[in-house]
Amino acid sequence: MKLSRRRRQRIVRVAGYLVFVLVILVVVAAADWGRLSDAFFRGDVARSMFPEAITVALRNTIIYTLLAFVFGLTLGLVLALMRLSSILPYRWAATAYIELFRGLPALLVLFMVGYGIPLAFPDREIPGGVYGSVTIGLGLTAAAYMAETIRAGIQAVPKGQLEAARTLGMSHTRAMVSIVLPQAFRIVIPPLTNEIILLTKDTSLVYVLGVTPATIELTKFAGDTLNTRVNPTPLVVAGLLYLVITLPLSQVVRALERRAGRER
Amino acid sequence: MSTIEITGLHKSFGKLEVLRGIDLRVEPGEVVCVIGPSGSGKSTLLRCVNLLEEPTSGSIRVAGVEVTDPDTDIDAVRRGIGMVFQQFNLFGHLTVRENVTIAQRRVLKRGRAEADRVAAENLSRVGLTDKAASYPAQLSGGQQQRVAIARALAMDPKLMLFDEPTSALDPELVGEVLAVMRGLAAEGMTMLVVTHEMAFAREVASRVVFMDAGAIVEQGPPAEVFGKPREARTREFLHRVLEPTHVSETEIGAHLTD
Numbered sequence: 089m090k091l092s093r094r095r096r097q098r099i100v101r102v103a104g105y106l107v108f109v110l111v112i113l114v115v116v117a118a119a120d121w122g123r124l125s126d127a128f129f130r131g132d133v134a135r136s137m138f139p140e141a142i143t144v145a146l147r148n149t150i151i152y153t154l155l156a157f158v159f160g161l162t163l164g165l166v167l168a169l170m171r172l173s174s175i176l177p178y179r180w181a182a183t184a185y186i187e188l189f190r191g192l193p194a195l196l197v198l199f200m201v202g203y204g205i206p207l208a209f210p211d212r213e214i215p216g217g218v219y220g221s222v223t224i225g226l227g228l229t230a231a232a233y234m235a236e237t238i239r240a241g242i243q244a245v246p247k248g249q250l251e252a253a254r255t256l257g258m259s260h261t262r263a264m265v266s267i268v269l270p271q272a273f274r275i276v277i278p279p280l281t282n283e284i285i286l287l288t289k290d291t292s293l294v295y296v297l298g299v300t301p302a303t304i305e306l307t308k309f310a311g312d313t314l315n316t317r318v319n320p321t322p323l324v325v326a327g328l329l330y331l332v333i334t335l336p337l338s339q340v341v342r343a344l345e346r347r348a349g350r351e352r
Numbered sequence: 353m354s355t356i357e358i359t360g361l362h363k364s365f366g367k368l369e370v371l372r373g374i375d376l377r378v379e380p381g382e383v384v385c386v387i388g389p390s391g392s393g394k395s396t397l398l399r400c401v402n403l404l405e406e407p408t409s410g411s412i413r414v415a416g417v418e419v420t421d422p423d424t425d426i427d428a429v430r431r432g433i434g435m436v437f438q439q440f441n442l443f444g445h446l447t448v449r450e451n452v453t454i455a456q457r458r459v460l461k462r463g464r465a466e467a468d469r470v471a472a473e474n475l476s477r478v479g480l481t482d483k484a485a486s487y488p489a490q491l492s493g494g495q496q497q498r499v500a501i502a503r504a505l506a507m508d509p510k511l512m513l514f515d516e517p518t519s520a521l522d523p524e525l526v527g528e529v530l531a532v533m534r535g536l537a538a539e540g541m542t543m544l545v546v547t548h549e550m551a552f553a554r555e556v557a558s559r560v561v562f563m564d565a566g567a568i569v570e571q572g573p574p575a576e577v578f579g580k581p582r583e584a585r586t587r588e589f590l591h592r593v594l595e596p597t598h599v600s601e602t603e604i605g606a607h608l609t610d
Contacts, residue, residue: 251404252441252500256455256507257431266458270445 133321137313144302145309146329152222152291152305153333157284159227164234169264171239182235189232194225195293201225202297218303222294230287234280241276242268281341285334306330353416355380355511355542356401361410363396370396372566374410378511383543385553385574388563389589394546397563398513401544402433415510431459434504438516440496442488442503448475449484452503460507467506474502478532494525498532505536512536514545550593554578562586 091099170182189197202221205214214220245268253263292307299308310326356378363371370393378384386394399405401412403419403426412419419429443451452471456462462470475481478498488496497517504512514533518526530552537543537556547553553560554574561571562583570583581587592599 246439246441248437248439248441249443252435252437252443253455254427255402255404255430255433255435256503257427257459258455259427262458266454267443271443274445 128324130321133317133319134325145306149291149305153288155223156226159223160230163231167235168238186232189229194229194290197229198225237276237279241272244275245271278341278344285337288333357413359411362408364408381540382558383537384559385557386546386561392563393566398515398546402430432510434509434512436500436514436517438519440500448499452506470506474505478502493521494528497529511542
């Protein structure tokens with residue numbers, strides 16, 4: 089029997105749905121729900137984490153993220169302008185920095201700032217304690233990525249914008265500050281927001297610096313609670329709290345990208 | 353003193369020689385239209401006047417100031433020269449009013465009230481008073497170009513440069529921009545205009561300059577250049593521009609097989 093093209097497409101589509109439902113049913117039937125809920129969804133364990141999970145752990149995670157982001161953004165902007173400089177040594181230096189820090193694991197940089205530098209200069213201290221070390225340790229790496237993002241943003245601003253500004257008598261610096269950079273930042277807000285999301289997750293590395301109960305962040309807090317209660321529920325709680333930060337940010341990125349798409 | 357005095361201007365991009373020795377004067381109050389085929393160097397000539405392009409050699413004096421002199425404060429010179437671009441180049445992140453005030457505020461250091469007053473004056477001059485709060489993306493091409501003209505005029509320039517101001521416009525929007533330019537010319541503004549609008553050049557220009565292959569081929573009053581061009585290259589160009597439907601196949605070297 090010869091089937092029409094439309095009929096064949098329908099059969100394939102229905103089969104697709106059926107396979108999906110079947111897989112879900114098999115997983116649900118095979119799972120040991122009692123053990124799963126005992127391990128990952130223990131209400132008493134979850135409740136015991138609050139309010140510290142939010143007032144201390146989530147708060148510190150956000151603080152580390154913001155500190156590293158502001159430091160990285162500032163340094164990244166400087167690096168981006170250096171990469172676009174007409175002075176060759178500046179371009180070299182910025183390129184070398186970016187290639188170096190994009191190539192190193194964030195954890196290695198964090199070790200270097202947290203332990204390497206203090207060992208080399210025992211008589212000096214990084215200001216701000218663990219907060220200072222995290223700002224620099226995570227910010228150095230973030231700056232390398234953000235520099236490339238910002239550079240691309242600046243280059244995406246049409247050349248005519250700078251020319252028009254210069255024609256009106258603005259100096260190069262004035263034209264960059266008043267005309268080019270504001271437009272470049274509009275272009276790079278979505279990728280920079282992605283950078284915040286990545287940084288949020290990278291703050292989980294901070295525990296290697298040896299945090300105190302006051303400076304603890306989400307992942308270490310969950311790990312500690314897992315140890316004392318001998319139950320993995322805290323990991324689920326910490327995971328949900330990360331999503332509380334990152335999901336709204338992804339929504340922001342999506343909304344901004346939709347808006348940018350409309351303006352074009 | 354001439355507003356513009358160009359002598360022996362050469363400009364090369366790498367091995368490509370775009371301007372091959374240009375001599376040109378523009379007197380105060382003159383409207384000089386530069387016409388010629390694309391690639392003839394018209395735009396480059398215009399962009400050399402305010403040093404958007406650095407001349408390879410030669411001299412350019414604007415109101416007596418040598419712009420190619422490394423000691424000249426080029427930002428100060430540019431303040432006195434308005435420029436209008438083919439692509440408008442309005443600042444997309446600023447409203448129409450802010451487009452017209454930002455250089456007044458940042459460069460001329462005018463106060464907000466004065467800058468707003470000058471902006472309103474110039475927006476009314478180009479017929480766009482009601483668009484002050486709009487963003488460039490909300491305007492038609494013709495409106496954007498008129499804002500660009502207002503933005504330049506707000507700096508009280510002594511000279512206006514127009515780089516093919518209507519070439520990026522839909523045909524029905526060309527007229528509104530030309531009307532503004534005609535008004536400016538009537539007020540006595542000194543203008544150097546690169547254009548493909550022959551009717552405008554014929555009507556408004558005090559002098560027409562025909563360029564080809566990086567050199568000025570001929571120049572004179574529009575009645576002469578358009579009415580009885582001396583050079584064969586001028587005649588050929590005008591024929592192709594003014595009567596495009598009469599360009600013959602043999603003229604362009606086409607060999608139709610049947």
